[in-house]
Amino acid sequence: MGILSGKKALIFGVANDRSIAWGVAKALKEQGAQVALSYANDALKKRVEPLAEELGADFTFEMDVTNDEHYENLAASVNKHWDKFDILVHSIAFADRQDLKGRFLDTSRSGYQLACDISAFSLVGLSQKLEPLMNNESSIIAMTYYGSQKVIKNYNVMGVAKAALEASTRYLAYDMGEKGVRVNCISAGPIKTLAASGISGFRELLAQVEEKAPLRRNVTQEDVGSNAVYLASDLSKGVTGQTLYVDSGLSILGGF
Ligand code: NAP
Secondary structure, three states, X not given: OOOOOOOEEEEEOOOOOOOHHHHHHHHHHHOOOEEEEEEOOHHHHHHHHHHHHHHOOOEEEEOOOOOHHHHHHHHHHHHOOOOOEEEEEEOOOOOOHHXXXXXXXXXXXXHHHHHHHHHHHHHHHHHHHHHHHEEXXXXXXXXXXXXXXXXXXXXXXXXXXXXXXXXXXXXXXXXXXXXXXXXXXXXXXXXXXXXXXXXXXXXXXXXXXXXXXXXXOOOOHHHHHHHHXXXXXXXXXXXXXXXXXXXXXXXXXXXX
């Protein structure tokens, strides 16, 4: 028995065992939730299925957030396994590698659209299509980064996409609050993952946290996972539309 016993969680964004979504999936499962994992296409299914099995996930399902047909079929494919669910974890982001270095000024229109579509609109699209399957008082959690608030070298268009994601969280929180559904973000400090490896100079971000953040250490998948448990559970009942910083406190510093 855990504090999430009886709850069901759909988790979007496990690419491998370094993914933040994997840390979250394990933490939710440890607290008694039933979980299901998405994969973006058939090639990635091969990577996600062994992890789903290791975790004891109820099922896996296909969802590429650039594919309109996948949005249309999403509720039905979840509904084959579960009538309703309680927790939606959005841990999806993408931008062209060329847009994660150099000058933000040089971002192309198509690169801007792609980053914002995959990394921000997807939260709206998934919430929209899955709302009918969400129990009252469900919890939606999305992953963001401080580059939405301040200029972080090379984060560029992804900073803009994260700002859109955080604003979307607030608007969704307003709309979905009528049914008691809560929508929050976790703003994680840098963690070495596949997506992070696309950001030029990522190692410097890790070094900066160890040197300057109040806690003088980088955060882990487990740190994000336990905070996701809090946001998914009734412990955070009165909290919605917020961004919870799990960043060793780096974001409280000025002038570093
Ligand atoms: P990750 O393991 O590479 O996860 C990114 C996920 O996005 C992957 O599962 C990827 O799937 C998925 N994705 C990309 N395009 C997609 C599409 N079209 N449809 C469906 N899924 C798609 O990296 P991560 O660092 O854990 O990232 C997870 C989230 O945490 C992201 O929102 C990221 O911005 C955020 N975050 C990361 C850090 C960090 O330092 N790592 C810090 C703060 C916030 P495939 O690889 O299978 O395509």
